[in-house]
Amino acid sequence: MKLKLTATLLLAASVAFAQQNEVNRFQQYRPIWENGTLAQKDSLATALLGEVKGYNTEQEYRTTMNLLYALGHEEDQKQLGVQAKKKFPKGSLTRDAFVSDVFYKAETSEAKEKAYKELTKKWPQKNFVGEELSYDYVLANLAGTYAKEGNATKAVSYLSEMKERFWRGNGYLPVAQTLLAAGDTTAAAPLLKTAMDDAYYYISLPEEQKDNKARFASMGYASSMSAYVGILVNQGKHAEALDLVEKALVVAPEQADGLASVYYKLLINANRKLEAFNILRGLYAKGQFGVEDDLKTLYTALNGSLQGYESFNTGLKNELLVAIREHIKEKETFKPAPAFELLNLKGETVSLASLKGKVVVLDFWATWCQPCIRSFPGMQAAQTAYENDDDVQFLFINTWERDKEYKKNVVSFIEKNKYPFEVLYDDQKDAETGQVMAAKFGVNGIPAKFVIDKEGNIRYFLTGSTPNVDYIKMEMKELIEAAKKPYKKG
Template identity: 30%
Template sequence: MKNLRIPAVLAFTALSIFSCSDEPKETPLTIGNLEISETKPSPGDSLKLTYSAIDTITEAFYVYTVKSSAYPVDLDLIKDGERFTGGLKIPDSADGLIFNFKVGEDYDANDEKGYSVNLYDTDGEILPESESSVTYYKATRGTDYGIKYNQEDAAKLLKENWSKHPDNLAILYVINSSDKAFADSIYDAKLASLSAKEQLVEEDYSNLITIYNVKKDKAALDSITPIITAKYPKGNQAQRAFYQKIYEAKNLEDKEAIAAEFEAAGGVPSSYGNYMYSDLAQAELAEGNIEKFKEAAEKISAATNKASLYNNVAWNMAEKGENLELAEELSKTSLDLVDAQKSDKPDYYTQSQFEKNLASTQAMYSDTYGLILFKQGKIKEAIAAQEDAVADRTSPDVYERYVQFLTADEQYDKVFEKASEFVKKGKATTKTKEYLATAYANTDHDGDFDSYLSGLEKIAHDNALAILKKEMLDEEAPTFNLKNLNGEEIALADLKGKTVVLDFWATWCGPCKVSFPGMQKAVSKYADNENVEFLFIDTWESTSGEARQKGVSDFIKQNNYTFNVLMDTPKEEGSREYDVVSAYEVEGIPTKFVVGPDGKIKFKAVGFDGNTDGLVEELDMMIGLASGQ
């Protein structure tokens, strides 16, 4: 074969053409596991993305910021070996981008720094709002996705960039948390500017309300509320004022009068107005006024609010076994309302998040519907509803009701299959295990049931233990000194050498209170173990001072709990921000921490799934692992 020889000039030209066509316009930007096709992207640009991950990506979306607002959008990524590729077109209105990737069960937050990108103009200069917009998002929403942004650092950057957004009071609120003097000077200047205006518009009143709320100036708030209510009855602030009045009203007649005043002023419900009519509807129902309840409920404009009201009312009726025909009607309507929302996505969800949230809501409402049907003796219809409930739920009590309905219908083979599955998953209540025993006795099985059940429980225990070992932390626990209900000062540092369980809670928190029977079981179990301490930290209460102390103390006494309750301290008088809950970066309650003998956080658990026995077993495993057992 002859060798093909290409003239030198021709070879060079061909090589040059090949290289130019494949060379990117600029060097790609690399942030952790993410590579972006442009280092200085601009609004309107199309970007190519490459994300490296060993495990499966279970969620991927980006957020584009517009000043202090944020809009999430799903990312459609394609797997290519150990990489995932995709792209997006930056919206023209955007000034910043944040990328969020969930790998397996956890968000990859790039060592807690996040994946954030500033945007630039056509001259390669950073957009004026970009740094502040991205920082504001990371400081206020970042913890949801594993990002830890020091609030003082955030406030410092926002303060340095304040001249680029001098009217953004949302951003000023973040600055206020670290530099109150600077924020106050801006608030005072804004107040002076508004006072100098001959006539105020609705936005001006909204700014006044924001400022007076931050400054806790109740007298000033009370003085402008009647004005904004009269001038802008359809506005959010006016509706908020009417809702506050209805909420505080002592009797039904006063609530009805306030609603009539709202309507006479030309108010049409939205936002707070929907809460107002929900409150009125529940007050009517409490007095047995069914038709007036329906009238008030029909005035709620948002399908989400109306569906929630109907489901809550229907569930309460089902639990009591009262008004089951009405409960069925309301429950069915709540499901129809959820179905009607499928084309009405809010801006704060991606499409996939919205669909997942709807599916979860539909499952929860189906659980209500199933219970109502079951209590009316409509067993097969109840089973069909409960199958919708368990399709998206992991709550043990929902699973329990499912096998209860199947047992009532004598579907023992299916009870055996499903209940066994729930036990292995660690999602079985004591009642679920009893239904499994019934099914075992009514189906063809050899051997002893207790041995069979023990085998399933061992699988569940071993799986849970393996997961906990992977989730184990080793972070320094913030120290604190708090007083308990007896006035004794408790210092976390004094408990070093012991395993300490911290439970953040509040008297208004439903899931906290539902979890307490399980927590009492755990406290009683370890009562004689001098190496384990339980501390229940009361926080985020709406009352303060003696009223808060009395409310918490009365709640504990009335329920005969033997908890050592510590009172978290507010950052300032009347504030809803508290010291210890903030130090532990708690986003919702109940939240539990298990601190090992070395003074380091070993576990963090948020929420309660309704399984009392499961809670005690999980705490057993956490305490054992934290203690090095």
Template identity: 30%
Template sequence: MRKIILLTPILLIGLSGYSQQEVPAYKASLDSLKIFIDPLKKEAILERLVKNHPRDSFDQYRATLVDNFVIAKNSAKALFHFNQIAETARIMYVGSVATGIMAFDLKAAENLVEQELSNSTNAPEDRQFLLHLYSQVMAKQGDYKKAFAAIKECYEHAVRKTTGLTAEYYYLMSKTGGYKEALPELEKAVLAGLADDNYKAELKSAYAKVNPGKDSNAYLAALISQFEGKYRTAIAAKMLDEQAPNFNVTDIKGKKVSLSDFKGKVVVLDFWATWCGPCKKSLPAMQMLVNKYRKDPNVKFLFIHTWETVSDPTSDAVNYLLTHKLDLPLYMDLKNPDTKKNPAVSSFGVDGIPAKFVIDGSGKIRFKASGLVLPDEAAVEELSTMIDLSR
């Protein structure tokens, strides 16, 4: 089953058919849609462009406007523009839209996913994705019967039953009374590091119902201790001893920094980009991690934007962090105009992002991590252990 993340795209649009006088104004209007301004002003620009240029598709710009209205907590406008997407498959955006709206308007999120589920032309994998999403919305609402019904269909038809999907299935099974069958699977989720506080609370509840009179607090504490011991050992086995390149990046004011500036400190690098869905999905967990170590002067974080696809990547990256209320130390790895390569990410031999590196105080790479780790608590646990082992 696939998880689809909303990108903030830049539409590459053909300008043939416009006069030399019209093109600059048209491009200026398009450029104004790339930055975060008052979404109502952006809406006015977009509707004017749609009216004046009916031959062109503005689906991806409209998707960006949807994202802006979600951030502004205007679910009505967000859903209006989502439903105006005509030529691009809406399944590309529904996950991010529903997840964003879920934070402030659960009923709107429910209506959105139900609307998309009612589409009889959905491919089987798209229905799987939507069912999974619907179960999350309904669980957030506290309607565990509907949530379990959706996850049950999703789980039973899943080609690959991932550990995360399995944990969600048995969590909701327990929530709807299936304590005995769910208990061993919830236990596995804790031992695999996939259980957040809600899962742990449900495990305790299921244990108490299946084993009346026994100490559920001691039971959970023993499981967590077992997990932490095995987990730390497993992470330590991945420890590296590679010299890190003395890379150079710039902060958002243009000041150049290099690895040597952080001598004696553990440095965490996160190579990311605004066009990268998994990168953006991982940032809330990284914010949790930054907050955890904020008062530790011996741990430094560099969020390095790279592989840019827009003409002003610094503004693009700053706007993304600001509009998503992320307070992360941002650095830019800008493309070299001669080599056409981004030097910092190239020096680490990265072939995909997000890519994270944990470097110790002597400049040695101790850990590498790539891809997206979910849930957020599992990502924080993983990187926290790497940081502590690198001291």
């Protein structure tokens, strides 16, 4: 047993070392695949393909495939993938292709379960030390499908097979939410508690032990905590729920915003009205205007009437406005926007040159990007506010899609959600650099938003987003109105 364990540890260490070397190699060529000319990219691709005969590991093939994709040589990447799969028929590339082409395309839980069993038979997890997460993704998806079909027993059973503690909350939480929506609190509660406890474990680690996994795991604390506390509240266990939240805020004060909505309601129930009011005030001052009814109620309870409320409310909105203006000042820039001509959903060409004289808002997004999608209701509200302003144009630039059927998926997504957006496909590569438009604009992550003035200059560049509709609406108004004015340095 000891010899077997030692061998396993040595294998894991050697795999990790090899993977790190390949990561370093990928980054070595970053200047070329990110900013090189088309000629430089083609030259590097040719050189890489010339090295292939000397490859001995699947990781070498995978790294070169990733590089070829980054260089815009998708066909070469596909051909190399075919070679690698022939050389390593039981390797991770054939496994991943099976997962993508068979498991994820299965439409029912029974079909997915059959594919999962075939996966674990042909590519047993023990043969892929250090790649447990690849199997956890599949398990989470399978469990989620069973949950949606109402089979909680199967869903919970497959979740229990997940190995990576730092990530399993991402499988547990969606399944628990699905079960909660179906009224199955009994099955959902333990899942939420596990996800919550996992996140708490990583949050509580000493600072020197907090790696990227720990930081990732802690991000789900507020969501799992809020859902679990909701169950306790429905069971009438308000004191227990309040105690959990307050302990959480001690160890993870950075989660305060995520827990604020549930916290203030618990404080109201505990008759701690002033504390609840202060939290509500903070939420409202950050643009969460949906809490106004509760804010009014507490204002009246604490002051005896609504007298002075309007002035108070105006002060909070002015406070938010000042914060937004300070925030966008940090995002200010001034440089010519790269020219573009892209096709919209109707196949019509839309160019930046044709929009000269208008303030143009670009929103780079993808169908798989959840932060992008969460911001869309707010972006829709902002667009609606300017629907009668002929001097403003919103463009939603679909980029970085991973599916071959991306155009069909984009149309389906927009129609399903009834978004009145002008969507452009970012799939036209520059003849000189081979870059798509996102790269030309310097986008490294999405969502990414640019506000371009009437003369074609980028005035603001923002990354990330919030699901807060009122905040987005106010922020976009400030950005657009500022871009309408002549640029003043400083």
